[in-house]
Amino acid sequence: MRILFPTIIHDMVAPNFDQDLCINLSRQFKKEDPKGVEKSNIGGWQSDFLDFKKDDYFSDLISNTISNYFYETKIYKEIQLMLHGYWININQPGASNNMHNHPNCDLAGVMWIKTDNKSGAIRFRHPNIFAEQTSIGLYDEDFANKNGAHVGYWMETKPGECILFPSHLEHWVEQNKSTEDRISISFNIGLR
Numbered sequence: 001m002r003i004l005f006p007t008i009i010h011d012m013v014a015p016n017f018d019q020d021l022c023i024n025l026s027r028q029f030k031k032e033d034p035k036g037v038e039k040s041n042i043g044g045w046q047s048d049f050l051d052f053k054k055d056d057y058f059s060d061l062i063s064n065t066i067s068n069y070f071y072e073t074k075i076y077k078e079i080q081l082m083l084h085g086y087w088i089n090i091n092q093p094g095a096s097n098n099m100h101n102h103p104n105c106d107l108a109g110v111m112w113i114k115t116d117n118k119s120g121a122i123r124f125r126h127p128n129i130f131a132e133q134t135s136i137g138l139y140d141e142d143f144a145n146k147n148g149a150h151v152g153y154w155m156e157t158k159p160g161e162c163i164l165f166p167s168h169l170e171h172w173v174e175q176n177k178s179t180e181d182r183i184s185i186s187f188n189i190g191l192r
């Protein structure tokens with residue numbers, strides 16, 4: 001047996017993650033633009049698309065986290081990262097995000113700032129679910145877990161954790177059932 005054409009989700013931790021600072025900064029963005037934008041957010045606040053800039057805290061945090069990960073794992077050939085932009089999500093209790101993908105980039109990412117075990121998982125669905133729902137959905141559980149052969153997949157999220165995934169991969173965020181806000185930063189990157 002061989003497994004071909006995997007969907008790879010990169011998982012890393014932000015170095016020197018300062019949760020309090022990140023929460024305060026996120027809330028500051030919301031204060032400056034309380035309306036935000038309406039995209040995949042249902043009930044939550046989402047900032048406008050923010051450009052990556054020099055000496056901007058979130059830009060540096062995201063780019064250092066990713067560069068560090070690629071440098072340490074050496075999983076890519078020599079690449080150039082193009083950081084397109086990021087946005088902040090604050091989902092108050094009850095809020096969620098509809099299924100979406102991230103067009104016009106290569107990899108999509110999320111970094112979690114504030115979550116707990118009730119604030120809602122991120123869920124992904126198989127990129128070819130229409131064609132493979134049955135042939136993948138019927139695999140034995142052990143085999144499926146060992147080989148990532150699922151029709152859907154969900155992840156617990158921890159503050160300071162960051163993931164990267166192919167931008168076409170459809171995903172959504174469950175309803176926040178915590179009594180506290182769920183805060184994350186999403187971003188788009190290109191590779192060359």
Ligand SMILES: [Fe+2]
Nearest residue numbers: 100101171186
């Ligand atoms: Fe997303």
